[in-house]
Amino acid sequence: MQLTLELTAEEVGYLKELQADFAHQKAHDQAEYPNVYVLVDFQAVAVDPDYETGGVLHFSDPSTDNYAMTLADLPDYFDSCHPQGIAAFLDAHSDFNWESESDVELLVEEFPDIDTFHNALRQVDVQTFLTRQSAESHLAANRHHYHDQAFIDRRKVWRDPGMKSLLLMLYGATLPQDKNAAQPQALLRSVSVPSDSTLLNLRTGDFVDVLAGHLYQVTAVRRDPDGFAVAWQRVHRKTLMPIHRDSCKPSLKPQELAYYRCLNTRSGEDGTMVYQIQRDYPPITPEML
Numbered sequence: 001m002q003l004t005l006e007l008t009a010e011e012v013g014y015l016k017e018l019q020a021d022f023a024h025q026k027a028h029d030q031a032e033y034p035n036v037y038v039l040v041d042f043q044a045v046a047v048d049p050d051y052e053t054g055g056v057l058h059f060s061d062p063s064t065d066n067y068a069m070t071l072a073d074l075p076d077y078f079d080s081c082h083p084q085g086i087a088a089f090l091d092a093h094s095d096f097n098w099e100s101e102s103d104v105e106l107l108v109e110e111f112p113d114i115d116t117f118h119n120a121l122r123q124v125d126v127q128t129f130l131t132r133q134s135a136e137s138h139l140a141a142n143r144h145h146y147h148d149q150a151f152i153d154r155r156k157v158w159r160d161p162g163m164k165s166l167l168l169m170l171y172g173a174t175l176p177q178d179k180n181a182a183q184p185q186a187l188l189r190s191v192s193v194p195s196d197s198t199l200l201n202l203r204t205g206d207f208v209d210v211l212a213g214h215l216y217q218v219t220a221v222r223r224d225p226d227g228f229a230v231a232w233q234r235v236h237r238k239t240l241m242p243i244h245r246d247s248c249k250p251s252l253k254p255q256e257l258a259y260y261r262c263l264n265t266r267s268g269e270d271g272t273m274v275y276q277i278q279r280d281y282p283p284i285t286p287e288m289l
Helices: 011-027 071-081 083-092 101-108 131-142 161-172 254-259
Strands: 035-047 054-059 066-069 115-129 151-156 209-211 215-224 227-235 262-267 273-279
Touching: 011 131, 011 161, 035 131, 054 071, 054 101, 066 071, 071 083, 071 101, 115 131, 131 151
Parallel strands: 209 273
Antiparallel strands: 035 115, 035 151, 054 066, 054 115, 209 215, 215 227, 262 273
16 A cells, blocks of 8 residues: 655655664664664652662751752751751760761751651653654753753664554655755765774773763774774763673774764873764765665
8 A cells, every 4th residue: 555645845854864863773783673762861759768779868948948958968057047056966966977867867856847858860761752863962952951861762662563663664765855965975884084083092991971872981992904993881970880781782883983073082080081972973865765
């Protein structure tokens, strides 16, 4: 059965971007199924420390309009809102330690207006995008609205046969070509790598921080007459420990380096380098559709 749809030029442009994204998936990620991209944010939620991990003790005093205070905030809070009360308490407890949760809990019991609770950061799916470029562009433009650990996560849609079928139909749709448009020269397989590319300096142990993406650590570098190749593994931003759910270690082929632009570099305490990079996507060509 043949289905005919009337599309605007803008809608055709969206479909071309979608098909180019799938071509990129197949070329770089060996994608077996279509993928969508989910913006994952982090939000603070109240947790029960007896049953959940990762909770951080917080304090609120609605009577003075102070909310979500941490242990570090309490000295200033008491000096400002309860100067006489805190002075009397400290005189009676000479060994009081502001960094001790048990000591602070004893202090708070003397002030019934103060509520205590534990907050923990939890991942929250915010929005789904059809292309990685649209997802990363949104996050980069709206970074101030999200947690600094927010990232773009790729999700397969094979659990939803309807979504999978719809995306495959859109990937395979025949689209009109603009005969007047200049034909780009750059296809992935024919892109050359600048000899002075900053990323050619990558060493094993260095870190690659992808803008609006994840943090990776370089696990292997190969330089030979055939070119330059890199393998890396995703790591946790705070602990720098490998995230084991990434079963495969992505490799970066020589011709792909042309699509990674280094924004800046900085040196770590142990001598390793951190490269902050951004993906610059290739122009859409008829061969990619």
